[in-house]
Amino acid sequence: MTVPAAAATPPRPRPPAARPARRRASLAGLGFVLPFAVLFAVFLVWPMLAGLWASFTDRSLARPDAAFVGLANWRELAGDAAVWRSLWTTLLFTLISTPPLVAVALAMAVLTQRVAARLGWFLRFSFFAPFLLPVAVVTLIWTWMYQPGFGVVNGALQAVGLPEVAWLTDEDTVLAAIAVTTVWWTAGFNYLLYLAALQGIPGHVYEAAAIDGAGAWQRLTRVTLPLLRRTTALVVLLQLVASLKLFDQAYLMTAGSGGPNYAARPIIGYVFESGFTGLRIGYASAVSYLFFAVVVAVSVLQFRLFSRKEAE
Amino acid sequence: MRTTSTPPPAAGPGRRAFLAGGLAAAGLGLAGCGASAAGGRTPLRQWNLFTGGDGARMVEMHDAYTREHPGVELRPTTYLWGNPYYTKFAMGAAGGRAFDVATLHASRLRGMGAGTLIDPVPADLLAEYGVTRDDVLPNVWDKCVVDGELYAVPLDTHLVVTYYERGACERAGVLEPDGSLVATSGPEEFLDVLAAVKEATGHFGVVMDTTGAWRQFWSLYRQLGGEMTFDGGLGLDDDLALQALDFLRRVCDDGLAPPASDAPGTPANFQNGIAGLMFAGNWELPTFQTAGMDFGMRPFPGIFGAELGQGDCHVLVLPHRRTRDDRAVRTAVEYAAWMLKNSIVWAGGGHTPAYLPVAESAEYAELRPQAEYRHAAEDVQFDPEAWFSGSAAPLFAEANSVMAGVHNGSATPEEALARFRRAAERLIDTPEPV
Numbered sequence: 001m002t003v004p005a006a007a008a009t010p011p012r013p014r015p016p017a018a019r020p021a022r023r024r025a026s027l028a029g030l031g032f033v034l035p036f037a038v039l040f041a042v043f044l045v046w047p048m049l050a051g052l053w054a055s056f057t058d059r060s061l062a063r064p065d066a067a068f069v070g071l072a073n074w075r076e077l078a079g080d081a082a083v084w085r086s087l088w089t090t091l092l093f094t095l096i097s098t099p100p101l102v103a104v105a106l107a108m109a110v111l112t113q114r115v116a117a118r119l120g121w122f123l124r125f126s127f128f129a130p131f132l133l134p135v136a137v138v139t140l141i142w143t144w145m146y147q148p149g150f151g152v153v154n155g156a157l158q159a160v161g162l163p164e165v166a167w168l169t170d171e172d173t174v175l176a177a178i179a180v181t182t183v184w185w186t187a188g189f190n191y192l193l194y195l196a197a198l199q200g201i202p203g204h205v206y207e208a209a210a211i212d213g214a215g216a217w218q219r220l221t222r223v224t225l226p227l228l229r230r231t232t233a234l235v236v237l238l239q240l241v242a243s244l245k246l247f248d249q250a251y252l253m254t255a256g257s258g259g260p261n262y263a264a265r266p267i268i269g270y271v272f273e274s275g276f277t278g279l280r281i282g283y284a285s286a287v288s289y290l291f292f293a294v295v296v297a298v299s300v301l302q303f304r305l306f307s308r309k310e311a312e
Numbered sequence: 313m314r315t316t317s318t319p320p321p322a323a324g325p326g327r328r329a330f331l332a333g334g335l336a337a338a339g340l341g342l343a344g345c346g347a348s349a350a351g352g353r354t355p356l357r358q359w360n361l362f363t364g365g366d367g368a369r370m371v372e373m374h375d376a377y378t379r380e381h382p383g384v385e386l387r388p389t390t391y392l393w394g395n396p397y398y399t400k401f402a403m404g405a406a407g408g409r410a411f412d413v414a415t416l417h418a419s420r421l422r423g424m425g426a427g428t429l430i431d432p433v434p435a436d437l438l439a440e441y442g443v444t445r446d447d448v449l450p451n452v453w454d455k456c457v458v459d460g461e462l463y464a465v466p467l468d469t470h471l472v473v474t475y476y477e478r479g480a481c482e483r484a485g486v487l488e489p490d491g492s493l494v495a496t497s498g499p500e501e502f503l504d505v506l507a508a509v510k511e512a513t514g515h516f517g518v519v520m521d522t523t524g525a526w527r528q529f530w531s532l533y534r535q536l537g538g539e540m541t542f543d544g545g546l547g548l549d550d551d552l553a554l555q556a557l558d559f560l561r562r563v564c565d566d567g568l569a570p571p572a573s574d575a576p577g578t579p580a581n582f583q584n585g586i587a588g589l590m591f592a593g594n595w596e597l598p599t600f601q602t603a604g605m606d607f608g609m610r611p612f613p614g615i616f617g618a619e620l621g622q623g624d625c626h627v628l629v630l631p632h633r634r635t636r637d638d639r640a641v642r643t644a645v646e647y648a649a650w651m652l653k654n655s656i657v658w659a660g661g662g663h664t665p666a667y668l669p670v671a672e673s674a675e676y677a678e679l680r681p682q683a684e685y686r687h688a689a690e691d692v693q694f695d696p697e698a699w700f701s702g703s704a705a706p707l708f709a710e711a712n713s714v715m716a717g718v719h720n721g722s723a724t725p726e727e728a729l730a731r732f733r734r735a736a737e738r739l740i741d742t743p744e745p746v
Binding site for chain 2: 058060061062063064080143144147148149150166168169170171172254255256257258259260261262273276277278279280
């Protein structure tokens with residue numbers, strides 16, 4: 001009795017067959033995503049969460065256990081003058097190093113673009129070469145150049161009748177001296193970005209401008225610079241982030257001391273000091289998170305400024 | 313509430329062990345860790361912070377050690393002096409299996425966790441290998457004892473001393489007939505010597521690391537009889553501290569010393585003849601010997617009293633172990649004792665051997681210019697006791713940063729002292745991390 005009824009029921013092989021196929025497809029997709037997802041989770045998400053958690057504990061580098069201390073680290077941070085001083089040092093460095101790093105790179109790129117082809121390789125090589133040097137080498141060279149008494153910089157000053165400057169041991173000059181070194185060292189990277197962008201501007205644009213009677217200066221300000229705007233936005237963003245991350249050259253050029261009266265101790269230097277010299281990982285995590293917030297804020301601000309310009 | 317690990321997955325070896333393990337693997341390079349295919353040889357993993365002349369001497373000693381100990385596979389690892397080393401030391405020791413023996417400054421024993429990260433040295437085992445309290449200067453041995461237990465084996469004493477270049481000093485007329493620098497007492501006599509030397513060099517009388525003023529300050533402050541304590545606030549004699557700081561201000565202000573001379577610049581200034589005298593650690597000695605300079609050394613001058621100089625000891629320590637390993641401890645202690653007994657090589661680098669049979673040997677007595685200042689080690693002035701004090705420790709860094717201003721004139725001694733006070737009070741209020 002039931003058999004015909006069952007036979008009458010149309011066989012529905014599709015849905016059960018379709019479901020495993022879909023599952024297979026989604027499994028394959030998951031398989032493709034998994035390696036990245038795992039690395040992302042293990043090396044970014046988890047350390048970030050662990051660091052945030054550590055900022056609420058008294059975790060020490062030299063003790064296996066840690067206790068939850070609530071907001072104690074954050075309260076201490078708010079009242080710690082060294083945090084705000086070093087944060088200001090980082091921001092000041094960013095303010096004084098970013099404009100020359102962008103402007104010098106642009107000038108070098110325009111210069112390279114304009115010189116005779118035979119000289120081009122030489123300029124490309126010499127402008128980019130410092131960027132290839134390791135930071136230890138760069139700081140060693142510049143530490144000697146800045147020496148009072150026998151350094152080449154002070155030698156040049158004295159040759160033109162100016163007094164010597166104790167570049168790295170005077171709290172008013174140490175950060176500027178480090179900024180000059182940084183410009184010499186890393187302008188090559190921005191230069192490369194600008195050079196690539198310049199080569200992407202078609203020649204006929206300049207021809208048209210020349211026919212319309214634009215001089216060299218007008219071609220630069222009315223044609224080249226506007227067409228480089230997107231590159232400039234990128235260079236400025238990358239440079240801001242790179243300058244905010246100041247640590248290695250400042251650490252090396254002040255022999256890890258932070259400079260006279262801590263005039264060249266960036267916030268990352270303070271994180272390093274409290275976390276690794278002072279062994280207080282919990283407190284250092286809190287300071288890092290404060291810095292993280294500042295970097296995000298600066299990046300968002302910069303992004304806003306430039307996207308508004310783009311929309312104009 | 314004490315938790316064992318950071319939040320999500322508490323299972324497995326944990327982040328700290330992972331970090332320490334990774335670090336150890338990186339430090340040991342491709343050699344790999346654990347007892348490898350050494351063919352039954354006992355591995356001995358040694359960590360040290362010696363580069364330059366000291367590094368070369370340690371390698372020389374290790375070569376000799378390896379020749380005499382075919383059964384031990386010595387694996388030394390060198391890290392950069394100061395924080396780069398101490399950071400790795402703390403993490404390696406926290407991991408509990410990174411190394412078997414390591415060098416340290418005696419002043420950092422407390423800060424680096426004697427009792428938690430560092431295990432006591434079995435004194436009976438050390439005695440078995442011929443090193444007891446009687447074989448070491450008492451002030452040095454006692455520095456290695458924390459809460460009644462021996463935590464370190466002292467290798468040497470090193471301290472800030474006076475270097476003098478004979479050419480300039482001779483022209484200045486401040487040499488004794490035997491070619492040694494005249495002894496002075498009191499600030500005025502010493503300043504007179506500096507003025508004479510300044511005239512001879514045409515630049516300065518003395519050069520010192522103005523970015524490392526703690527060594528000068530502590531030497532002078534101790535000469536004045538100053539003490540520094542940290543129980544319930546900073547115990548510091550303001551008058552004496554100001555006297556010491558004012559001397560640093562005065563030598564620079566009077567043009568007798570450069571107002572700014574950093575760590576690499578100081579020995580270079582001395583070598584270039586910009587000053588005839590230099591205050592620096594005895595470890596700079598090989599630099600000038602290699603350069604073939606005609607120079608001598610004597611203790612830090614007695615400006616406010618006895619010729620006391622700030623200093624420290626290089627010691628060998630055993631890390632805390634997660635699992636007991638008597639064989640490794642025995643090998644490490646034997647190694648430490650061997651290093652002490654052979655420290656005549658080490659003395660070539662300017663350090664005074666801690667092991668008295670070497671320090672009192674005829675061979676050491678003949679070393680020049682070591683013989684001119686070796687007695688100063690008996691009265692070396694260690695940094696004050698606290699977890700944040702000692703070589704390259706936070707207090708040392710704070711002092712150097714604020715006192716540089718006294719040298720270059722950007723801060724008065726009063727301002728520098730007030731800043732130092734604030735920094736020290738803050739360190740006292742900081743919860744102890746070990």
